Amino acid sequence: MPLFVPQAAHAQNDIDPAMASQRQSLRVLLGHGDAAAVSADRFTFDGRLYRGTFQRQDDGTILNVVDLEQYLYSVVSAEMPPSWPPAALQVQAICARTYVLQRSDPRRTYDLVPSELDQVYGGVSGETAGAIAGVDATGGAVLSFARGFASIAYSSCCGGHTESSTDAWGNVALPYLGGVPCPWCVDSPNYRWQRSLAFDMLTARLTRALPPAARVQDLRIDARDASGRARAVDVVTDLGDATVAGSLFRRSVGARAVPSLLIGSVARAPDAASALIDGNGLGHGVGLCQWGARGMALAGRAAAEILSFYFPGTDIQHLT
Numbered sequence: 001m002p003l004f005v006p007q008a009a010h011a012q013n014d015i016d017p018a019m020a021s022q023r024q025s026l027r028v029l030l031g032h033g034d035a036a037a038v039s040a041d042r043f044t045f046d047g048r049l050y051r052g053t054f055q056r057q058d059d060g061t062i063l064n065v066v067d068l069e070q071y072l073y074s075v076v077s078a079e080m081p082p083s084w085p086p087a088a089l090q091v092q093a094i095c096a097r098t099y100v101l102q103r104s105d106p107r108r109t110y111d112l113v114p115s116e117l118d119q120v121y122g123g124v125s126g127e128t129a130g131a132i133a134g135v136d137a138t139g140g141a142v143l144s145f146a147r148g149f150a151s152i153a154y155s156s157c158c159g160g161h162t163e164s165s166t167d168a169w170g171n172v173a174l175p176y177l178g179g180v181p182c183p184w185c186v187d188s189p190n191y192r193w194q195r196s197l198a199f200d201m202l203t204a205r206l207t208r209a210l211p212p213a214a215r216v217q218d219l220r221i222d223a224r225d226a227s228g229r230a231r232a233v234d235v236v237t238d239l240g241d242a243t244v245a246g247s248l249f250r251r252s253v254g255a256r257a258v259p260s261l262l263i264g265s266v267a268r269a270p271d272a273a274s275a276l277i278d279g280n281g282l283g284h285g286v287g288l289c290q291w292g293a294r295g296m297a298l299a300g301r302a303a304a305e306i307l308s309f310y311f312p313g314t315d316i317q318h319l320t
């Protein structure tokens with residue numbers, strides 16, 4: 001199962017993509033561990049092979065200094081299956097490149113961490129030929145909006161309508177992250193799903209959102225946003241109802257039990273011990289729908305068309 005890392009959208013920044021270079025190096029903070037050079041541009045860290053060079057900092061942590069494009073080889077490999085069509089991998093590469101440059105902060109001693117806090121980066125061992133081809137085919141291309149980098153967000157499958165960043169996270173509205181109908185992700189195994197949520201499990205996981213000692217007896221969708229996602233869930237308990245924000249509900253109950261907030265029907269099971277829910281999609285749904293990018297690519301759409309579909313009004317710029 002590939003890793004699909006939902007990324008938070010960041011506020012529009014003022015860095016002009018025309019001032020950024022695709023030949024710049026990134027400083028990735030790998031942490032504490034054993035590092036040893038293998039060649040002039042390869043080293044191992046805790047048994048894994050990495051591109052670039054390493055520096056040991058005063059606090060003993062290891063920094064990996066690596067070319068932007070070579071960093072992307074690993075990141076794109078972790079985020080999309082290599083068997084997906086080239087245009088989809090190119091889209092992922094442009095998104096990852098834009099995201100990285102937006103996150104890099106020259107005021108810190110490092111630019112990025114290798115986990116899902118930024119993007120998952122595991123060095124050479126996880127690299128795939130498909131991802132490398134996607135990065136090379138789009139060398140230096142980034143997504144821009146109004147003289148800045150576009151804010152990048154993506155998730156696995158939107159389930160039929162992408163989500164607005166404002167509804168998902170309360171961010172300032174960005175015109176290209178308002179949400180669009182998406183007919184392209186129906187092949188995802190998570191396009192439609194059903195789950196049974198035991199009331200005992202819900203009682204345990206939602207305990208902090210409920211009156212003390214309350215026991216869950218039923219669920220209802222309280223309100224929906226423009227995309228159809230649950231803005232709030234009414235949790236019926238033996239001590240009265242509690243209204244729980246959709247995002248808190250999914251975070252508390254877990255993404256495995258509630259793949260997305262695009263929940264359709266909610267019904268009490270015949271045993272009265274659980275709720276049966278069905279819904280669409282996997283992830284927060286903001287920005288790029290990865291399965292949608294795959295669907296559009298299979299239909300012959302180019303990377304630029306896919307990006308302008310999911311981020312309407314943005315442009316592709318090329319770094320110097």
Ligand SMILES: [Zn+2]
Pocket residue numbers: 157158159160161162182183184185289291292
């Ligand atoms: Zn979709």
